[in-house]
Amino acid sequence: MSTPETIPSALFIDDAIGESSYFHEQFGYHARSMGPETARLPKGWELRLVPVESPAIHGMTGWCLETNDLAISKYIAEREKDRSFTAVLSRVGLTDRNRLFARLPETELGIDRRWVVTVRISFDFRSARKDD
Numbered sequence: 001m002s003t004p005e006t007i008p009s010a011l012f013i014d015d016a017i018g019e020s021s022y023f024h025e026q027f028g029y030h031a032r033s034m035g036p037e038t039a040r041l042p043k044g045w046e047l048r049l050v051p052v053e054s055p056a057i058h059g060m061t062g063w064c065l066e067t068n069d070l071a072i073s074k075y076i077a078e079r080e081k082d083r084s085f086t087a088v089l090s091r092v093g094l095t096d097r098n099r100l101f102a103r104l105p106e107t108e109l110g111i112d113r114r115w116v117v118t119v120r121i122s123f124d125f126r127s128a129r130k131d132d
Helices: 006-017 022-027 067-077 080-091 097-106 111-131
Strands: 050-053 061-064
Touching: 006 022, 067 080, 067 097, 067 111, 080 111, 097 111
Parallel strands: none
Antiparallel strands: 050 061
């Protein structure tokens, strides 16, 4: 859940680099701030957050999900854009099949959904090898 301290940071992110921002118009992509309640993530994700710093954000630090944790949440959401995203992550080597399979049991998920995610991960990595 967002705390009062995180709300100004989230608004700053959305205004500075969010959808329809100057950054979005200039570079063609945007960021979206979110709280931990937004995504289904493996246990321990907080310990794997990756700091992002830049002079452009005036001494602030952005904390981003580690790519395998992010991928797990995208596999679970399984929207069309998520399926495309996870396929690219595997193809360009930004996710690791073994890490994904190790983190999947650490994610609260029903057995049927876990099976679907397992198949998607296997498919993405099988497809990634064929593209080489």
